Amino acid sequence: MTTSLVRRRIPALAALGGVTTLLLAACMSGGAAGTAPDGPPVRGGNLTVAVPTDPQSLDMVANPGQVTAQIGNMMYEKLFEVDKTFTARPMLADTYTTSPDRLTYTVKLRRDITFQDGAPLTANDVVASLERWRKSHRTGQLVSPDIDTVTAPDAGTVAIHLKRPRYPLIDELASPGTEIYEAKNLTGLPATGFGQDKAVGTGPYKLKSWEIGQQLVLARYDGYKTRSEEDWGGQAGAKHAYLDTVTYKVVADQDALVNGLQTGQWDHAMPTNDQYETLKANPALVVHNLPGGNQNVIIPNFAKGSRFADPRAREALNLLVDKPAINAATGGSKDLTLETGAFASPDNKAFYSTAGEDVYRAHDPERAKKLLGEAGVAAGATVHIVTTNSYPEFGKWAVLIQDELSKIGITTKIDTYDFATMLGTLTKDPAGWDLTTLFFDSALTSPAQMPALTLGTLNGSSSPELDGLITEFNASVSPEQAKSVADKLQAFTWKQLSVITLSQSRLYAAYTPKLKGYGDFYRVFWNTWLAS
Template identity: 80%
Template sequence: MRRTLTSAVLGVVSALLLSSCMGAAGGGAAADGPPVRGGNLDVAVPTDPQSLDMVANPGQVTAHIGNMMYEKLFEVDRTFTARPMLVQDHSISPDRLTYTFRLRQGVTFHDGAPLTANDVVASLQRWQRAHRTGQLVSPDIDSITAPDPATVTIHLKRPRYPLIDELAGAGTEIYQAKNLAGVPPTGFGQDKAVGTGPYKLKSWDIGRELVLERHPGYASRTEEDWGGQAGAKHAYLDTVTYQVVADQDALINGLQTGQWHHAMPTNDQYETLRANPAVVVRHLPGGNENVVIPNFNPGSRFADPRARQALNLLLDKPAINAATGGSKDLTVETGAFASPDNKAFYSTAGDEIYRQHDPEKARQLLAEAGITAGATIRIVTTNSYPEFAKWAVLIQDALAKLGIGTKIDTFDFATMLGTLTKEPGDWDLTTLFFDSALTSPAQMPALTLGTLNGSSSPELDALMAEYNASATPEQARAVVDKFQAFTWRQLSVITLSQSKLYAACSPKLKGYGDFYRVFWNSWLAS
């Protein structure tokens, strides 16, 4: 991913990133018997990570593999609550302007070097410069310093309510300071993919497979059973092999024959897999916000707000969801940008706009925006996530009924992202999904798309400032409805639905905490 896009699409797919809120959390060690140490876990992933630099490339697969290798000051537990990870303890001054973090002792990087406060400072300063969330947080930060090798201090210019949640978010992974010197926007190479996590990089055959092996010097927290990405990490498996399987038929065949121990298939495979006794289907926490993104930049036909309003009226969202969403168990028809389980951010504001469907009114508004029969809409999408391409075709069909043509350009995921940023005005629509369980507005792509589609605005900036100035959860929650109402008025994204997530696993996979691709407490039955 290019840096501009990574800024805009933080947590995409997600990832994906990460890609997530409060689902079933079973499958732990107590249910699966005593852990077994050793063996290799085979995991099917839809695309090569292409980079293990989670600032330069926060896509879903990169994030999930990176979470096995890197750690942060704080991590999210199974309910997406921030918990201390590399932090032993911390304090906040009464004026909420000074945060002091004391680091855990005995933590080492994969090469044996000890973790120091200088590594944390270098990593967080890079986050400020190069990651979209960090860039949004940065104006509130006066300094990040290391008073001594075990202490990090963040001084703020003004209080920032979600700071701890943001430090638990993507992009704040702690790398060695020496490996960050002179790193280009495209990120560091394999040789610098060094973290403090329970697994380290063993080999990488780009485009085919990536193998992690246990970090023998890993210093786990003690016995905190927080789940998610936090707490004790036992690293029972010797290795974890991620195999790139882009074809869904091959993915399903591999699951049925035991070739893979874990996969996250598309939703339209859910019913088939659930009925297969050779496969265990696990519901995962959280979900994705499925979106169509109009381009606000000059040169795009959707720079005109009437065109965006028309598109929202034209799309038959229930029909699109029925055609691509698979089981009703996995699809929630809502215009919210947060999962219904994400209590802090779920909102019904703008629901009346989400549910509008009036093709004739859409035709009228498109004409007013200069888009009439014979015009061509440019859609950029990818087959790396098949839903994206399906949505593009359904949009094409809807426009064709009005006599409006489309040009669909389909790329692999990374090329698609690069295409969107190369010429900001050279596309009209794209299709993506976003993690719907993030816990700070600065982490939410639906609110931070300005660097991708030109949708930044003073009103949105003011709402961000209002949220950050909150002193209580009640004050912060009151701003959430304003965020979502504004998003539906502006139509920076058009939400199709929320998708719940699931994994399909081999019965041999034990100790899996039903959290994306987190396997450090998993083992294989003998």
């Protein structure tokens, strides 16, 4: 048996921030980043955090949005979590072993872990949670064919038996959707998932109150048992829960968000990139880049009846869109915008790829007009774009695409919804839209996690060739082999244009200097405190 406690996460391609999970590798100083020692931790107080949208649900399988995920990370835990360098570390797992044939993973759970209602964590809870992930979460559905069984040999042990070796399995067990819930709360759930009363995890904070559309409050779970003192950062390692409460205020308007930061209404926010220079210039705030990024994309619909079902229309759209102009109009500071067609950040040396870069940089409006005509999208046709202003850049991209199409005589109808309604509209009527705009997390680590590669259920872009490449990646035995397949996957995506990448955006946070112990990792606050 081979024993492993830590597995290097493989920064492969790029993944979602909304459809599957809205959520890079290097941290880059953006402003008055706190480099001085923060001093001794202070226990107590409330941290107020502005978020762009209500989470809608705290069920990370039924509603895997970015805000849901980042609030959920405070409440729930997985067998494995990612640290600040996106390395998979054991969290609820104490140790695990892999059989020599790589077909059996045996996970020993940490002892004396309890849920926030006082119930003990058992292997049956893990089995029930992973079985639901396999059935109902998109990543789990893609991993599931390689899994034979997930069983509980005893109350403290979970055994995962595979049908074939799966190179990224531990990474996938650290991905959104694999949170461990109480088995009793997972029976008979509707497709919309569980309600507030069953939002119970093993994490350092529990749900205290929730005014839908207004604010959500988490309170310290006093029964939380931290790992020892591993300083792993990110979502892994020791969690001290210094704050009494964390209040998430829903602030959809960016002007209100910036004003609230500057007047002290909220302590932390992750504003849009066009606010970066304004906030960076304010000496009363800390502005710092985060270890993550977004792949900004246009998604054409492959479904029959869509204007972009014809590959010539997708090629035309890529040639028509002036990516540098769109990026300049919506990307904010050049510190934050990377003009690249890559799925992974250039910081992710092992998996950054230039495959398809020539397609990304191609721009020829005259040829685009000709190809659209050949595809039956001639002057006078109407293109239907579905978007949201919950993330303002999505709506801005839609308007700029509308302008590009109007220049060649194509009419555009834009429907704008809140984020959850937008996603529901896309899936409810698969042939009722032509384009949508989204971003994907560029730090996720296996093809099964990456919406750019798994959009088939949303836009009909599945294909046997793509499935074969994903199978080839999963069968890899080394980082070098996986990297080679990642190159192929990126090249294929630019060939079929299941997404059209506009750019990558670096993320940043703006927060009060009173916030200490913050590891500049999204909305992770269990080791933070407020200085007096």
